[in-house]
Amino acid sequence: MTIDTTPNLFVPGVEKLEPELEATIARRQQVMGASYRLNYSKPLHFVRGEGVWLYHKDGTPYLDFYNNVASLGHCHPRVVDAMAEQARTLCVNTRYLYDSVIEYSERLLATFPAELSRVVFACTGSEANDAACRIAENATGGDGYIVSDFAYHGTTMAVARLSSNLGPTVPLGRTVWTVMPPHTIGRTDAEAAEAFTAEVKAALAEMKRRGVKPAALLIDSIFSSDGVYSDPKGAIKEAVEAVRAEGGLFIADEVQGGFARTGESMWSFSRHGVIPDIVTLGKPMGNGYPMSGVVARAELIEKFGANARYFNTFAGNSVAAANGLAVLDVIRDEELLQNAQIQGAKLGQLLADAGDERIAQVRGSGLYWGVEIRDTSTGAKDGHTARAIVNAMRERNVLISLTGRYEHVLKVRPPLVVRDQEIDRFIETFRDVLRNVSSKVNA
Numbered sequence: 001m002t003i004d005t006t007p008n009l010f011v012p013g014v015e016k017l018e019p020e021l022e023a024t025i026a027r028r029q030q031v032m033g034a035s036y037r038l039n040y041s042k043p044l045h046f047v048r049g050e051g052v053w054l055y056h057k058d059g060t061p062y063l064d065f066y067n068n069v070a071s072l073g074h075c076h077p078r079v080v081d082a083m084a085e086q087a088r089t090l091c092v093n094t095r096y097l098y099d100s101v102i103e104y105s106e107r108l109l110a111t112f113p114a115e116l117s118r119v120v121f122a123c124t125g126s127e128a129n130d131a132a133c134r135i136a137e138n139a140t141g142g143d144g145y146i147v148s149d150f151a152y153h154g155t156t157m158a159v160a161r162l163s164s165n166l167g168p169t170v171p172l173g174r175t176v177w178t179v180m181p182p183h184t185i186g187r188t189d190a191e192a193a194e195a196f197t198a199e200v201k202a203a204l205a206e207m208k209r210r211g212v213k214p215a216a217l218l219i220d221s222i223f224s225s226d227g228v229y230s231d232p233k234g235a236i237k238e239a240v241e242a243v244r245a246e247g248g249l250f251i252a253d254e255v256q257g258g259f260a261r262t263g264e265s266m267w268s269f270s271r272h273g274v275i276p277d278i279v280t281l282g283k284p285m286g287n288g289y290p291m292s293g294v295v296a297r298a299e300l301i302e303k304f305g306a307n308a309r310y311f312n313t314f315a316g317n318s319v320a321a322a323n324g325l326a327v328l329d330v331i332r333d334e335e336l337l338q339n340a341q342i343q344g345a346k347l348g349q350l351l352a353d354a355g356d357e358r359i360a361q362v363r364g365s366g367l368y369w370g371v372e373i374r375d376t377s378t379g380a381k382d383g384h385t386a387r388a389i390v391n392a393m394r395e396r397n398v399l400i401s402l403t404g405r406y407e408h409v410l411k412v413r414p415p416l417v418v419r420d421q422e423i424d425r426f427i428e429t430f431r432d433v434l435r436n437v438s439s440k441v442n443a
Helices: 021-030 077-089 099-109 127-138 189-209 237-245 267-272 296-307 318-333 337-350 381-393 420-441
Strands: 045-052 055-057 062-063 115-122 144-148 176-178 213-218 250-254 280-281 291-299 359-365 368-373 401-403 410-413
Touching: 062 420, 077 318, 099 115, 099 291, 099 296, 099 318, 115 127, 115 296, 127 213, 127 280, 127 291, 127 296, 144 189, 176 189, 189 213, 189 237, 213 237, 237 250, 291 296, 318 337, 318 410, 337 359, 337 368, 337 420, 381 401, 381 410, 381 420
Parallel strands: 144 176, 144 213, 213 250, 250 280
Antiparallel strands: 045 055, 055 062, 115 291, 280 291, 359 368, 368 410, 401 410
């Protein structure tokens, strides 16, 4: 069973739905079971996607400011053509020789610091994090982990125990410690970094007291499931050094923040001025085709390969390699890293200028933003209003979602190909929704 971490925006019976939509939902629940969730109080039935747009069954276009899988835009023609052409020609696995997977590995590794010179392929972010943990434990002899407070690193048994985001019925492992992400509400940047370092050092001390040897500090480099904490820059650096001093490694989970998403470089960990020991990749790697990977220091991969067999039937197959190459080509040729920086700066500034007192903080980088919503009377995190905003945006044909432990942070994450006119459309809708939700909530 796959555990879906999507915020529970659809609650059966709360909204009156059209009979045809109700019938489709009933068919789905009958065969797919309770673990699958739907977005929005009125779920959407899409039949086509193109660029930043998704098209409803009735032909209505929706502006997608949420999807990080199709990060180059839905059904990018160059990626689709590369996938189709390779599928028509040959699809074999990595136990055969073919040039494309070697070329892809070389080009992918060229985007990383030289110290990270080996790659292992998988199909999903969960598999990548699972493999990264195996590599870390093989290298260190430890099984202790430090993760962020509301982390999500995947659904395999190994990484579900590192993911408090999955809820109280999915317990953390006995050798897993959680720390709060660095945050700057009521703190300076230096204080945020110091607090994070102190929590990591306290976790390491408790590990030592309990006789647990650390394997790794595993964090999503922008703390996306915690509520998007991309800043302050450098906030994790001293904590990483403390972990290494105790024999552990640093694993940077780039499934959310990688592939030019944060605008300044291909990889969001670079914002902190550290080079990880292991980096995990997923979601946008194939722009919709299931691809993931683990990039690591050579000595870690070589030691792991000498001690354990790792083969994943579909990982790195020749169709995946063609897809991955096309994604790298598009990021380069369409200058999407630069676009993420330019359009991201515009988007972030417009969000910050929205002028609504319920916005506690706007956080993010490039084309990944979190907008924290608070109750103005108490200052508490306000998931109720955040949910109302998301559903009101959907009613106006613009898609965003939620993140954070209390589902109180708006997740704004458009495709990397987004342009001025789409951002302008988004902001106009967002401001209108804020005005309308305000009058309804406070009435």
